[in-house]
Amino acid sequence: MKPIHSLLSGLTVAAALATGPAFAEAHMDKAKVGFVYVGPVGDGGWTYEHDQARQAVEAEFGDQVETVFVESVPEGPDSERVMTQMALDGADLIFTTSFGYMDPTINVASKFPDVKFEHATGYKRADNVSTYSARFYEGRAVQGHIAGKMTESNVIGYIGSVPIPEVIRGINSAYIHAKKANPDVQFKVVWVYSWFDPAKEADAAKVLIDQGADVILQHTDSTAPLAAAQEAGGVIGFGQASDMAEYKPEPRVSSIIDNWSPYYIERVKAVLDGTWESTDTWAGIGDGMVEIGEMTDAIPADVREEAQALADSIAAGEYHPFTGPLNKQDGTAWLAEGETADDGTLLGMNFYVEGLEGSIPQ
Numbered sequence: 001m002k003p004i005h006s007l008l009s010g011l012t013v014a015a016a017l018a019t020g021p022a023f024a025e026a027h028m029d030k031a032k033v034g035f036v037y038v039g040p041v042g043d044g045g046w047t048y049e050h051d052q053a054r055q056a057v058e059a060e061f062g063d064q065v066e067t068v069f070v071e072s073v074p075e076g077p078d079s080e081r082v083m084t085q086m087a088l089d090g091a092d093l094i095f096t097t098s099f100g101y102m103d104p105t106i107n108v109a110s111k112f113p114d115v116k117f118e119h120a121t122g123y124k125r126a127d128n129v130s131t132y133s134a135r136f137y138e139g140r141a142v143q144g145h146i147a148g149k150m151t152e153s154n155v156i157g158y159i160g161s162v163p164i165p166e167v168i169r170g171i172n173s174a175y176i177h178a179k180k181a182n183p184d185v186q187f188k189v190v191w192v193y194s195w196f197d198p199a200k201e202a203d204a205a206k207v208l209i210d211q212g213a214d215v216i217l218q219h220t221d222s223t224a225p226l227a228a229a230q231e232a233g234g235v236i237g238f239g240q241a242s243d244m245a246e247y248k249p250e251p252r253v254s255s256i257i258d259n260w261s262p263y264y265i266e267r268v269k270a271v272l273d274g275t276w277e278s279t280d281t282w283a284g285i286g287d288g289m290v291e292i293g294e295m296t297d298a299i300p301a302d303v304r305e306e307a308q309a310l311a312d313s314i315a316a317g318e319y320h321p322f323t324g325p326l327n328k329q330d331g332t333a334w335l336a337e338g339e340t341a342d343d344g345t346l347l348g349m350n351f352y353v354e355g356l357e358g359s360i361p362q
Helices: 013-018 046-064 077-088 099-111 136-150 165-181 198-210 224-232 261-273 301-315 343-347
Strands: 031-036 065-070 093-096 116-120 129-134 155-160 186-191 215-218 236-241 252-258 280-283 290-292 333-335
Touching: 031 046, 031 077, 031 261, 046 065, 046 236, 046 252, 046 261, 065 077, 077 093, 077 099, 093 099, 093 261, 099 116, 099 129, 136 165, 136 215, 136 236, 136 252, 136 290, 136 301, 155 165, 155 198, 165 186, 165 343, 186 198, 198 215, 198 224, 215 224, 224 236, 290 301
Parallel strands: 031 065, 031 093, 093 116, 116 129, 129 280, 155 186, 155 215, 215 236, 236 252
Antiparallel strands: 252 290
């Protein structure tokens, strides 16, 4: 399994010059790198892992880099203000780390053509704007298998953040693999319309538990759902974006860990050595951008072995989480036996698969 466009490696400045001046940059002795975060660095999830990667950049390059960050920046106009100020303050490279920063990133990049931008999870690019994301749905498949095997009530709750393709893919992937593991499984989805809102996330978890869920999955950034599961007792959950190890060995029985550090180091290096180009990267378990956190002893040994085998087969490119036969929610055919979903469909996914109840908010 490879990213849509693999990261540049071993590209020399001489080779870059051969492609024309638009692709050649001067070597830099020092770079200033900015990070715009949608949540606080202490969220324990999404932003925490991005900030771990920022610190990895500092550790890798030492005095060659200066990093700055602004946390808890709302998606929308205020993010454009923050990016603009970073550029005015001399940033050479700016990572904008949430989907809702897409248009602000493009707008600011057009005003600062000499500044490089890296936007997480979006799809709009420019000569000085790269995009990058992880195939989180691969980790959701592993979580879905564990959830399907471990639920006793046959009700699995899922806390959705914002109804964009990334989140919808995750719900579908988790459901497909939970259903394969346990045909009696039922999913209940609650949307909180926020990436990080501990109060809403906790309330959503409590609602799902009240509806009979004994497994909680989440695509939100705080540890609040795990805290709610712990309080309820007899409910398991998973770390989201980071290990959330403080809740091991249960209710947190495993996790999806977003490992941004290698990518961030590679992209900063490209700015320093003058080889940075606008690219689109979508990497997964096999590339190390998505990691499966420790599966604790709360998971039965045979289930751990099955889940690890699933993760290994995905990493090796031997299995795709969206492999037919699969139908859409309304029963229309989608993927035939053995057929796998193409990236274009996955990137624009706006439908549930057959068996999921409820509708996707518009």
